[in-house]
Amino acid sequence: MxxxxxxxxxxxxxxxxxxxxxxxxxxxxxxxxxxxxxxxxxxxxxxxxxxxxxxxxxxxxxxxxxxxxxxxxxxxxxxxxxxxxxxxxxxxxxxxxxxxxxxxxxxxxxxxxxxxxxxxxxxSESAGGDVYQIGNMRIDVTKYELTINGTPVDLTTREFELLAYLCQNANRVLTRDQLLENVWGYEFAGDTRIVDVHISHLREKIEKNPKAPEYIKTVRGVGYKLVKGEANRGADS
Structure with a gap:
């Protein structure tokens, strides 16, 4: 209960x-x-x-x-x-x-x-228990844990789920409506500002320079994408 x-x-x-x-x-x-x-x-x-x-x-x-x-x-x-x-x-x-x-x-x-x-x-179960290694970030979806250079980073539940969904769709442009539907889980009456606020929070926590982000890129007029680059995803990497 x-x-x-x-x-x-x-x-x-x-x-x-x-x-x-x-x-x-x-x-x-x-x-x-x-x-x-x-x-x-x-x-x-x-x-x-x-x-x-x-x-x-x-x-x-x-x-x-x-x-x-x-x-x-x-x-x-x-x-x-x-x-x-x-x-x-x-x-x-x-x-x-x-x-x-x-x-x-x-x-x-x-x-x-x-x-x-x-x-x-x-x-985490629906996400398949994946662990993502992107740059200096390690995202353990099963444990709801993010570490950067081995140091734990505190995220709210929603921030972590947003980051995990971006990782699951790395290098793919996601609209704000897609993020609302798949992360928030219900319609938010088009209030996409909620997405922008949480993206801003994530950037403050994971980017060296939030104003010039390395990972979470803005695609003007569309939404966001997480740039995976040359990093590989693995069970323990």
């Missing part, structure tokens, strides 16, 4: 989400403030976090940023009443994996949670 941590300062929202998730077969833990999140994550070990943006104490964005800063890669779905594009982008830049606005359908939230968990728990 997957455990979901739901943090929202509105009791009615917590009760609604907890009831529907419990009915859907999830183990649910709740919190009401941003200051509780880090303790709950360490103590309860949730598989996914549903986090309200506007929380007393630390905001949802601050919490998400702190989690990622500490290397905690638990997937995060940001839950908020605010629907401005800037809020969506800021949430993603702080390390959130997804974003859903109030009022929301419990069915949609459950579908989003299941989609993220499906990618987390079985994505």
């Amino acid at each position: 997957h455990r979901v941590l739901v943090v929202d300062d509105e009791p009615s929202i917590r009760q609604l989400v907890q009831y529907n998730l419990t009915q859907a077969g999830f183990d649910v833990v709740t919190g009401e403030s941003g200051n509780q999140v880090l303790h709950l994550v360490r103590d309860k070990h949730p598989d996914i976090l549903v986090l309200d943006l506007m929380l007393p104490g630390m905001s949802g964005m601050e919490v998400c940023q702190q989690l990622r800063r500490e290397g905690i890669t638990t997937p995060v779905i940001m839950l908020t009443a605010r629907d401005d594009e800037i809020d969506r982008i800021l949430g993603l830049e702080m390390g959130a994996d997804d974003y859903i606005t109030k009022p929301f359908s419990p069915r949609e939230l459950i579908a989003r949670i299941r989609a993220v968990l499906r990618r987390t728990t079985s994505g």
Whole structure:
């Protein structure tokens, strides 16, 4: 049974989400403030976090940023009443994996949670357990591990899945819509800015010069491709 941590300062929202998730077969833990999140994550070990943006104490964005800063890669779905594009982008830049606005359908939230968990728990299996060696990067899809020159690099779940999909399609141009469909797993209403944000995050972590990337190239007007060059892919290379 997957455990979901739901943090929202509105009791009615917590009760609604907890009831529907419990009915859907999830183990649910709740919190009401941003200051509780880090303790709950360490103590309860949730598989996914549903986090309200506007929380007393630390905001949802601050919490998400702190989690990622500490290397905690638990997937995060940001839950908020605010629907401005800037809020969506800021949430993603702080390390959130997804974003859903109030009022929301419990069915949609459950579908989003299941989609993220499906990618987390079985994505490596569907990818065939490959290990990719590209330049100085070693990407172990089975273990969700990236090392550069032998040094581990922390990626969020979504960042890793995006990198893995690019590796699986190395030297092939992928449109933003293709990346949305195959990495995010459902339609994002054409919000391709989400792809751009995650590509930017990846470049910051894997490129020597993110403004002149060696690996992830932009194909103007189309999308992106990962340049494999002369590197070989092997089981342990």
